[in-house]
Amino acid sequence: MGKTINIQPLSRIEGHASIEIKLGEDGNVEDAITHFNSIRGFEKYVEGKPAEEVTRIVTRICGICPWHHHMSSVKAVDACFGAEVAPAGHLLRECMQNMAHINDKILHFYFLAAPDFVMGPDADYSVRNVMGIANAAPDLAKQVIRMRQKAQMMMEKFAGKVIHPIAGVPGGFSKPMNESQRQEMIADTKELLEFAKFSMKYAKEEIFPKYLDLVTTLGTITTGFIGTVDEEGSLNFYDGKIRLMKADGTAEDFDDTDYLDYIAEHTVDVSYGKYPYAKSWNEGFSMDLDAPKGIYRSNCLARINCCDQIPTPLAQKELEEFRKSFGRPVQHTLLYHWARLIELVYSCEKTLELLNNPAITDPVTRYDVTPKAGRGVGHVEAPRGTLIHDYTTDDNGCITSANLIVGTTHNLAPISMSVKQAANMLIQNGQVDETIINKVEMAVRAYDP
Amino acid sequence: MAVDVASEWLNSCSGCEIAILNLGETLLDLLPQINFVHIPVLMDHKHLGQLGDQEHIDIPKATVGLLSGGIRNEEHLEVALEMRKKCDILIALGTCATHGGIPALINSYTNEELFDRYYSTESTDPGAKVPTKGISPLLDRCYALDEKIDVDIYLPGCPPHPDHIAAAILALLNGETPELPFKSTCDTCPTKRMGKGDVKGIKRAVECPEFDPEKPIDEMRCLLEQGYLCMGPVTRAGCAGANGDAPRCISARVPCRGCYGPVQQDGNQLLDMLNALVSNGIDISDLPDRANLLRFSGAHNRLVAKKGK
Numbered sequence: 001m002g003k004t005i006n007i008q009p010l011s012r013i014e015g016h017a018s019i020e021i022k023l024g025e026d027g028n029v030e031d032a033i034t035h036f037n038s039i040r041g042f043e044k045y046v047e048g049k050p051a052e053e054v055t056r057i058v059t060r061i062c063g064i065c066p067w068h069h070h071m072s073s074v075k076a077v078d079a080c081f082g083a084e085v086a087p088a089g090h091l092l093r094e095c096m097q098n099m100a101h102i103n104d105k106i107l108h109f110y111f112l113a114a115p116d117f118v119m120g121p122d123a124d125y126s127v128r129n130v131m132g133i134a135n136a137a138p139d140l141a142k143q144v145i146r147m148r149q150k151a152q153m154m155m156e157k158f159a160g161k162v163i164h165p166i167a168g169v170p171g172g173f174s175k176p177m178n179e180s181q182r183q184e185m186i187a188d189t190k191e192l193l194e195f196a197k198f199s200m201k202y203a204k205e206e207i208f209p210k211y212l213d214l215v216t217t218l219g220t221i222t223t224g225f226i227g228t229v230d231e232e233g234s235l236n237f238y239d240g241k242i243r244l245m246k247a248d249g250t251a252e253d254f255d256d257t258d259y260l261d262y263i264a265e266h267t268v269d270v271s272y273g274k275y276p277y278a279k280s281w282n283e284g285f286s287m288d289l290d291a292p293k294g295i296y297r298s299n300c301l302a303r304i305n306c307c308d309q310i311p312t313p314l315a316q317k318e319l320e321e322f323r324k325s326f327g328r329p330v331q332h333t334l335l336y337h338w339a340r341l342i343e344l345v346y347s348c349e350k351t352l353e354l355l356n357n358p359a360i361t362d363p364v365t366r367y368d369v370t371p372k373a374g375r376g377v378g379h380v381e382a383p384r385g386t387l388i389h390d391y392t393t394d395d396n397g398c399i400t401s402a403n404l405i406v407g408t409t410h411n412l413a414p415i416s417m418s419v420k421q422a423a424n425m426l427i428q429n430g431q432v433d434e435t436i437i438n439k440v441e442m443a444v445r446a447y448d449p
Numbered sequence: 450m451a452v453d454v455a456s457e458w459l460n461s462c463s464g465c466e467i468a469i470l471n472l473g474e475t476l477l478d479l480l481p482q483i484n485f486v487h488i489p490v491l492m493d494h495k496h497l498g499q500l501g502d503q504e505h506i507d508i509p510k511a512t513v514g515l516l517s518g519g520i521r522n523e524e525h526l527e528v529a530l531e532m533r534k535k536c537d538i539l540i541a542l543g544t545c546a547t548h549g550g551i552p553a554l555i556n557s558y559t560n561e562e563l564f565d566r567y568y569s570t571e572s573t574d575p576g577a578k579v580p581t582k583g584i585s586p587l588l589d590r591c592y593a594l595d596e597k598i599d600v601d602i603y604l605p606g607c608p609p610h611p612d613h614i615a616a617a618i619l620a621l622l623n624g625e626t627p628e629l630p631f632k633s634t635c636d637t638c639p640t641k642r643m644g645k646g647d648v649k650g651i652k653r654a655v656e657c658p659e660f661d662p663e664k665p666i667d668e669m670r671c672l673l674e675q676g677y678l679c680m681g682p683v684t685r686a687g688c689a690g691a692n693g694d695a696p697r698c699i700s701a702r703v704p705c706r707g708c709y710g711p712v713q714q715d716g717n718q719l720l721d722m723l724n725a726l727v728s729n730g731i732d733i734s735d736l737p738d739r740a741n742l743l744r745f746s747g748a749h750n751r752l753v754a755k756k757g758k
Contacts, residue, residue: 005501011489014463020583021501035583037524040460041563043570045554050737052655056706057744060551063464063608081655111470111491125493134480142477149473160701161688163464163471163608164708167701170655175702176662260571267568267577272584274573285574368656390571397655398737403570434499441493 002027002430007437012112012129013449014064015408019440021423027430032423034416034444036273046402051077051371051393052170054402058389059164061406064107066164067100067155068382068407071238072389074168079376080393081170083369088362089172094238095354096159096167097380101237101347102192103151104383105300105340108448109199110144113337116442117207121214122435147195154188157181172366179361186355193314193348200318200341208338217425219333219418219443221289222247224278224296226410227306228381229253235307235315235346237381243306244278244296249329251306252280256379259388263405266294266413275413276405287417289424295417298385298410299447300339305329310342312349318342333418336446371397382407384448408449418443451481452622455511456488457532459525460552460591461518465543466490468608469515475615482622486511496528510535513621517542519549519748520592524585533598538621540602541594542614547605548710549748553591556752557740560587593748602627605685607708607745612691633712634681634696634705637689639667645674650732652676660702666695672704680707680742683721710746717751719743 002025008018016038024030042061046054055073059066071093078085111130118137119128127135134141156162158181160174167174177185208215224247230240244262245251254262265274266285277285277294286293296302305328310316319342326335354360375392384407392401422443426436458466470476486509487494496506506527514536520526533539544550555563568577594600604617604627613629620627654677660669673679681696684707688697698705711718719742726733743751 003502006497007501008496009489011493011495012491014490016458018583033583037522037584039563039567039587040521040552041555041558041567044558044563044566047566048738049741050653052653053706053738053741057551057554060462060464060607063462063467066462066464107467107470125499129485129492131480131485131491134477142474145473145477149471152471153473156697160699160703161697163467165701166698166703166706169703174657178662263572265570265573267574267580269578269580270582270584271580274568274577276572363662366657371653371655396737397653401571403572405572432500437499437501438493 002030005432005437007441010441010444012115012445014062015449017449019419021427023427023430027428029423029427032420033270034419036271036412039272043402043404046399049399051080051391051397051399054391054399055168055170056166058404063163065100065104065382065384065407067097068380068387069389070165070168071097071380072378072387074170075378075380076376076389076391077170079378080374080391081369081372081397082374083171084367086172086365086367088176088360089365091354091357091360092173092177092365093168095351095360096155096165097238098347098351098354099151099155101343101383102351103148105344105347106144106148106151108383109337109340109344110148112448113445116438116445117211121439121442125434128438143195147192150188151192154185158185169366171369174366176363176365177361182355182361186352189348189351189355193345193352196341196344196348197314200345203338203341214439215334216332218439219422219446220331221292221333221414221417221421222331223292223414225302225305225329226296226298226386227303228379228386229307233308234311235303237347237350239380242379242386244280245306245329246281247329256388257377259377259405265405271412273409273412276410277413287413289417289421292417295413296410297414298407299336299383300343301330301336302385303381304339304342310346312346312353315342315346315349318345333443333446336448340448384408385410411447411449415444415447415449451484452513453484453486453509453511454513454515455486455508455532455536456515457508457528458490459516459518459528460521461543461545463490464608465517468611469614471611472615475611479615479618483618506531508532508535512537514539515542516540516594517546519545519553520588520594520597521552522585522587526588526597529594529598538601539599540604540617541600542604543609544605544607544708544710544745546594547603547714548746549591549593550607550745553747553752554744556590556747557754559754560589562754591748596749603714604629605710606687610688610690613687616691629685629687631712632686634684634686634688634709637686638681638696638699640669640671640699641667642671642674645729648674648676648731650676650735651678651726654678654704658702666700669702672699677704678736679704680718680722681705682725683707683711683716683718685709685712707742707745718746719751
């Protein structure tokens with residue numbers, strides 16, 4: 001038996017995970033296992049709670065994407081109660097949810113991922129981080145911090161609370177937006193769109209070309225994809241049908257209420273997290289790198305692969321260029337970063353489109369709702385993927401059962417596979433150093449788990 | 450001389466860490482005075498050596514430790530003990546660290562009840578077993594930090610307001626001990642109080658309270674006086690930050706749910722709230738799921754599993 005390498009914790013990611021790499025006597029990789037080490041039990045402890053309160057509890061599943069849990073949850077509760085939603089309530093929810101994508105993408109690209117590219121995968125860990133970037137490129141760092149802050153604070157200022165929001169309510173949104181708030185947000189979002197354009201250009205000129213070898217090899221696996229599209233097949237974060245695409249590019253679209261016919265969750269002995277797979281492909285579940293079964297991916301690259309087009313002009317131009325270079329569907333894991341920046345441009349453009357609709361300032365943002373028995377499925381595209389909340393309520397409108405499929409969990413099996421692929425590729429004859437270990441983690445980081 | 454800072458997260462959601470980043474340019478100003486030696490969300494310092502070849506968790510020595518999340522499994526406990534050992538001043542950051550937070554809602558259930566549900570949901574393959582390999586075994590429940598280690602400074606909030614995080618760091622840099630005032634959220638709430646009037650029962654948050662959106666918060670009547678459950682009286686102030694703003698949920702025109710935990714560190718939000726309601730002659734019999742009032746402070750044996758259920 002050779003030695004075992006325990007990479008713990010995985011860093012510059014959002015969750016709690018570790019990697020165990022087992023080397024054989026010959027120093028080659030015998031196995032590489034990713035452990036997902038978090039279980040909190042939201043599905044259990046929302047039971048018995050009034051459904052309208054659950055929308056304020058499930059936000060704590062994730063402090064980075066609380067808006068998306070909040071939105072999936074209010075949509076599910078609307079459906080349980082058979083609630084009508086005020087039109088301006090829908091617009092405000094969609095606007096906030098798109099805005100929440102903006103700061104998330106800035107956070108991931110610059111704070112979590114960029115140190116590997118700006119400082120280099122082989123830079124010492126003590127400088128391979130955003131503090132290192134602040135020293136090496138202070139002007140860039142200042143701009144990044146300012147822009148992320150702007151994206152967060154414009155939401156907080158209007159909606160009260162940006163981390164663990166409360167403004168989404170069954171029947172709509174808790175407060176209206178007035179004209180001066182709308183104008184202020186338009187100005188802020190325009191500035192963010194300029195920054196998104198800069199980021200896209202900067203990455204295409206300064207980052208991706210330098211690491212093209214790595215980008216087209218590290219963590220690459222062959223899978224299907226999942227993402228939400230509207231009736232025209234266009235990218236949409238807030239609503240639409242869920243599209244499940246096979247690796248050959250063929251796809252089927254379904255309503256979120258039917259998700260149990262298409263997705264199931266497999267359990268493994270090495271993780272608390274469950275691994276969703278495509279039940280409707282009728283091939284079972286396997287993480288075999290050469291012959292995977294039922295495996296599909298979520299998050300930005302998946303959405304970019306699934307959508308036929310992007311309904312905003314600048315992002316659509318970027319999509320066309322991306323497809324011209326890499327085809328569709330794209331399997332290279334590190335191209336998640338590229339896809340993320342296309343979505344950064346889209347989320348700014350889409351937010352502006354929503355803010356430019358005068359109906360968003362309608363003072364009626366919320367209809368009263370009546371708690372009652374029902375079942376409701378709500379879904380949105382969270383940054384990390386298709387996010388499904390499925391609730392059943394009793395006559396008093398309290399939760400009797402809840403099932404959640406969270407964005408990142410779609411990627412647990414693919415992440416495990418990419419880690420194995422990267423470890424196999426990089427570790428040979430017992431040669432392991434800090435750069436190699438970091439590169440294995442870069443395969444994980446691309447997924448932004 | 451920069452101060453060494455170590456940061457860790459346990460049974461948490463990363464919202465506290467995002468709140469640190471929400472210091473924005475203030476953080477940039479503070480950076481020259483802070484030397485992060487360990488912070489997994491931003492930096493690749495590892496527990497078991499950079500080559501992953503050591504046996505025990507090792508975190509570098511630091512003057513200040515920021516620890517978010519409660520303690521739910523053996524690894525959390527090991528990390529918490531190591532942080533305590535290596536940090537001169539340990540800050541419990543956020544309500545999960547100070548009172549268990551939302552994840553301590555699990556304390557109403559046993560681990561078996563949790564596993565029974567989680568591994569048998571409608572989408573889970575039949576016959577699923579509880580995993581056992583290479584993952585950290587759960588403790589019997591979710592603990593606040595001070596149930597397992599000594600805490601020097603409590604900084605509650607879900608998440609804590611960036612103003613208070615900055616104030617705490619600045620105070621420590623100046624050799625002072627920061628502390629949030631022991632005031633209630635109502636003490637910082639500008640809504641209009643006119644007496645409880647004819648409120649007899651408690652309304653659920655399924656209808657819109659009365660307010661004029663064109664008018665500021667101080668023109669809106671107190672939500673409790675409008676008959677909605679609002680946890681402001683029994684919740685520690687702080688969410689509004691340091692600039693005299695309204696409490697954050699109130700500013701969104703929704704009632705407080707108590708995310709800063711009890712006003713006093715050892716207070717009981719459920720008992721205190723029920724007392725407040727009953728002593729005002731308000732009928733609490735319609736209040737669904739009372740344990741809900743402990744949703745942020747279920748550690749310290751406040752929420753316990755019903756045996757033999």
